[in-house]
Amino acid sequence: MDPKLRRMAACLLALLLLLERGMFPASPPPSGPLEKLCQHIDLHQDDFVQTLKEWVAVESDSVQPMPHFRQELVRMMSMAADMLRGLGASVHSMDLGSQQLPDGQSLPIPPVILAELGNDPKKPTVCFYGHLNVQPAQQGEGWFMDPYTLTEVDGKLYGRGSTDNTGPVLAWIHAVSAFRALEQDLPVNIKLILEGTEEVGSVALEELMKKEKDGFFPSMDYIVISDDLWLTRTKPALIYGTGGNCYFMVEVKCRDRDFHSGTFGGILNEPVADLVALFGSLVDSSGHILIPGIYDQVAPLMEEERKLYEAIDLDLEEYQNNSQVEKFFDTKEEVLMHLWQYPSLCIHGIEGTFDEPGIKTVIPGRVIRKFSIRLVPHMNVSVVENQVKQHLADVFSKRNSANRMTISMILGSQLWTANINDTQYVAAGRAIRRVFGIEPDMIRDGSTIPIAKIFQDIIQKSVLMLPLGAVDEGEHSQNEKINRWNYIEGSKLLVAFFEMAELHS
Ligand SMILES: *[C@@H]1O[C@H](CO)[C@@H](O)[C@H](O)[C@H]1NC(C)=O
Ligand SMILES: *[C@@H]1O[C@H](CO)[C@@H](O)[C@H](O)[C@H]1NC(C)=O
Ligand SMILES: *[C@@H]1O[C@H](CO)[C@@H](O)[C@H](O)[C@H]1NC(C)=O
Numbered sequence: 422m423d424p425k426l427r428r429m430a431a432c433l434l435a436l437l438l439l440l441e442r443g444m445f446p447a448s449p450p451p452s453g454p455l456e457k458l459c460q461h462i463d464l465h466q467d468d469f470v471q472t473l474k475e476w477v478a479v480e481s482d483s484v485q486p487m488p489h490f491r492q493e494l495v496r497m498m499s500m501a502a503d504m505l506r507g508l509g510a511s512v513h514s515m516d517l518g519s520q521q522l523p524d525g526q527s528l529p530i531p532p533v534i535l536a537e538l539g540n541d542p543k544k545p546t547v548c549f550y551g552h553l554n555v556q557p558a559q560q561g562e563g564w565f566m567d568p569y570t571l572t573e574v575d576g577k578l579y580g581r582g583s584t585d586n587t588g589p590v591l592a593w594i595h596a597v598s599a600f601r602a603l604e605q606d607l608p609v610n611i612k613l614i615l616e617g618t619e620e621v622g623s624v625a626l627e628e629l630m631k632k633e634k635d636g637f638f639p640s641m642d643y644i645v646i647s648d649d650l651w652l653t654r655t656k657p658a659l660i661y662g663t664g665g666n667c668y669f670m671v672e673v674k675c676r677d678r679d680f681h682s683g684t685f686g687g688i689l690n691e692p693v694a695d696l697v698a699l700f701g702s703l704v705d706s707s708g709h710i711l712i713p714g715i716y717d718q719v720a721p722l723m724e725e726e727r728k729l730y731e732a733i734d735l736d737l738e739e740y741q742n743n744s745q746v747e748k749f750f751d752t753k754e755e756v757l758m759h760l761w762q763y764p765s766l767c768i769h770g771i772e773g774t775f776d777e778p779g780i781k782t783v784i785p786g787r788v789i790r791k792f793s794i795r796l797v798p799h800m801n802v803s804v805v806e807n808q809v810k811q812h813l814a815d816v817f818s819k820r821n822s823a824n825r826m827t828i829s830m831i832l833g834s835q836l837w838t839a840n841i842n843d844t845q846y847v848a849a850g851r852a853i854r855r856v857f858g859i860e861p862d863m864i865r866d867g868s869t870i871p872i873a874k875i876f877q878d879i880i881q882k883s884v885l886m887l888p889l890g891a892v893d894e895g896e897h898s899q900n901e902k903i904n905r906w907n908y909i910e911g912s913k914l915l916v917a918f919f920e921m922a923e924l925h926s
Contacts, residue, residue, distance in 0.1 A: 455855070455920055458599045459913045465602075466909045469595050470578065473908070474571040476500065476553075476587050477580035483531070483554035483618050486522050494531040494617045497553045501615055502534050504594060508601055510538040510611070513637075517625040530625055531617030535637045538597065539610035545924045548612035548641040548882075550872065551590035551648065552619035555582035556897050563899035577902045585896035588903040589647035589889045589911065590615060596915035609919045612641055619648075623872060630879045638880045643845045643924070646873060647911075649866055649888040650896065656734045657853045657914070658862040659846060660886035662761070663870045665796030665836030667805050671699060671813060672789045672827045679775075680784040690822040692788045693774060699826075700790060702816045704766045708759065710794070712812045715764065715805070720798040722762055729863045730754045761865040764800060768792045793832075795867055802833040837874040837884070838865075845885040848921035855917045856910060889914070 462469070481497040482490040502512045517530040531554070539546075558568035558581040566572045571580035578588070593613070600607045616626055630638065651658040673692040680689070704710050730753070737753050749756050759765065773788040775781050794805060810828050817826045839846065841863055853861045866886075873884045889911035895901045918924075 454605055455917055457603060458605065458916045459856070461599045461603055462595060462909060462912050462916070465595075466905070469591065469909065469912065470571075470573070470905065472504075472595075473578065473583065473588055473591055473903075474580075476591065477571040477582055478569050480569055481554050481582070481617065482557050484557050486526060486528055488528070491528050491531070494554055495529065498531050498534055498615070498617055501553060501590070502536075505534070505536045505538075505613065508538065508594070508598055510536040510613075512536045515629060517629065520625075533617075533626060533629055534613065534615040535633070536613040536615075537611065537637075539607055541610055544608065544610050545642045546610040546612060546640055547919065547924070548614065548644045549590075549593045550614045550616075550644055550646050550876070551593065552586045552616050553582075553590060554617040554619060555585070555587070558899075558901075565900060568899075568901075573905065576905045578905055578908065579900055579902040581901055583901055584650070584890040584894035584903040584907075585901065586619070586648050588908050592889055592908060592911040593645075593647070593915055595912040596919065599912070599916055600919075607919065609924060610640075612637070619872070623875075626872070627875055627879070630875065634880060638882075641880075641882055643885055644876050644882050645845070645885045645887055645918075646870070647887050647889050648870065649886055650890045650892050650894055651888055652862050652864050652892055653734050653736075654891045654893055656859060656862050657857050658864045658888060659841070659849055659853070660864055660866050660888060661841050661846065662798065662838035662865040663836060663873060663886070664761075664865070664867045665800065665802060666793055666832065666834050666869050667796065667802055667809070667830055668791070668793040668832035669809060670789055670791050670829050670831055671696065672787065673699075673822075673824050674787040674827075675824050676786045678786050680786060682782040682784050685784055689784070690820075690824050691784055692824050693771075693785055695817065695820060695822050695824055695826070696771070696788050696790050698820060699813055699816055700768060700792070702812070703768075703792070708765065710764060710766045712766075712808050714808050715794075718800045718804060719763065722758070726762075727754070730757045732860070733757065733862045733864065760867050762797060764797050765795045765867075766792060767795075796836045798836065798838055800836070802835055806830045806833060834869045834871045835874050837870065837877060839884060839886070843883055843885075844923050844926070845883055848923040849885055849887050849918055851921050851923070852914055852917035856914045887914075887918070 479497045479500065480490060480493045483494055498514065502514055505512050513535045514532040515535060516532050519527045519529050521527055558564065560567045566579060568581040571578055571583065597607065597611055616623060649660055673695045675689060675692050702711060735753050735757070737756060741749060750759065769791040771788055771790050774785050775783050796802070796805065813828055850861055853859065873886065876882060876884050890903055890907055894903055
């Protein structure tokens with residue numbers, strides 16, 4: 422063959438190869454492996470959005486106990502399993518049997534997917550935990566579109582589960598697939614735990630963890646959870662703590678039936694009056710909890726933490742406007758400290774009183790009040806339980822009421838914290854600087870994510886909370902979305918995270 426022709430043919434072949442691999446270089450050409458991987462993600466972002474569309478279309482609602490939704494959930498799990506197998510992962514679909522509902526109905530528990538890719542003892546093993554079930558959603562309940570049809574408007578991808586948690590699960594899978602597509606060696610061994618009952622208390626997951634304690638779980642170094650949001654719309658964040666919660670029910674009872682106030686008013690101790698007195702003793706008008714000893718366990722504010730608060734990008738006025746609240750506190754630092762540094766006591770409702778419109782002259786005979794206390798470091802559920810019971814018993818006994826009071830703590834979840842100097846936090850911080858060119862907000866989250874604590878306690882592994890969504894994604898709410906930018910840059914962030922040297926030391 423003519424050497425000139427041969428050269429031309431070789432050039433053409435190289436070009437075709439580049440095109441086929443989807444890495445035809447835009448200007449400027451990529452330099453390091455990370456840039457190549459990120460460029461691959463950019464070039465394939467429409468495919469990634471299409472996959473999200475297909476996954477959002479599955480009505481994987483775990484809350485409503487209808488067979489249709491359960492079938493959809495099971496289908497969702499098997500779609501995920503297929504995709505992971507396609508990446509070369511070994512996938513176990515763990516059958517967890519069925520769940521008995523209070524009405525006698527029995528529904529299958531969607532299988533938990535345990536997947537692994539890579540088993541190199543020289544590499545660290547990073548495990549991702551995510552869920553593919555969603556909150557209920559129905560068109561017409563405030564959604565501007567069908568919640569199961571992913572709809573893009575101005576770079577925002579609207580759809581149920583887009584941010585909680587389907588989008589982040591896919592971001593993780595795309596990060597792995599980028600290495601595969603470019604035939605680059607994955608710097609870490611990958612594991613995934615995907616479940617379908619997170620919104621209803623992770624049925625049977627704790628059992629599975631105990632069972633697999635010596636099987637699937639021991640060989641992992643870090644667990645990453647991306648089931649949370651940033652504190653702002655544009656600045657990435659790392660979450661190093663979530664709150665605990667103690668939820669109480671206080672019942673004051675004279676008898677089971679109501680009384681006529683014309684016949685009994687003035688001659689008996691009213692349960693509602695007792696209850697109001699009890700609750701008047703719990704918290705003052707500035708939110709300070711009046712239960713003796715409750716602040717004794719609260720960790721003192723460290724200078725380091727104060728600096729973290731100062732660095733956080735929170736526009737207090739915007740926050741107040743968005744919340745439609747006139748005023749919280751004077752400064753950003755005070756607001757953050759009251760959210761993360763101090764416990765809070767919130768009163769939720771009263772059962773048993775006359776609460777309809779109109780007039781009814783009645784004395785409720787038995788009333789129940791519910792309240793909860795959010796825990797912060799280093800508070801302890803059982804200590805708080807004792808303090809609350811002791812305090813309410815003291816206040817009640819001083820009233821000399823003829824009624825009976827019973828207190829029960831119906832939920833007690835421990836808080837979770839991580840050390841921001843732990844390897845996985847240092848690595849994630851560097852990955853954020855690399856991809857976003859910005860220092861992350863180091864934040865806590867007042868809400869509870871019990872799974873993090875369960876991971877830490879049962880399998881004793883370090884957890885990293887690496888949220889990918891912006892503060893206004895509206896998880897659990899109508900018109901839930903994930904920004905295309907968060908979805909795509911989030912995939913790159915995970916790629917960068919795998920490559921960080923800290924994980925490999
Ligand atoms: C908050 O609302 C007030 C009153 O409507 C307005 O003047 C102000 O500009 C808003 N601030 C922000 C940051 O949105
Ligand atoms: C909480 O306090 C109880 C009682 O003092 C103690 O037995 C328990 O170990 C503590 N739990 C934690 C997690 O510190
Ligand atoms: C983290 O490391 C810095 C610098 O080494 C140190 O000053 C700080 O006390 C550490 N913080 C924690 C929570 O361990």
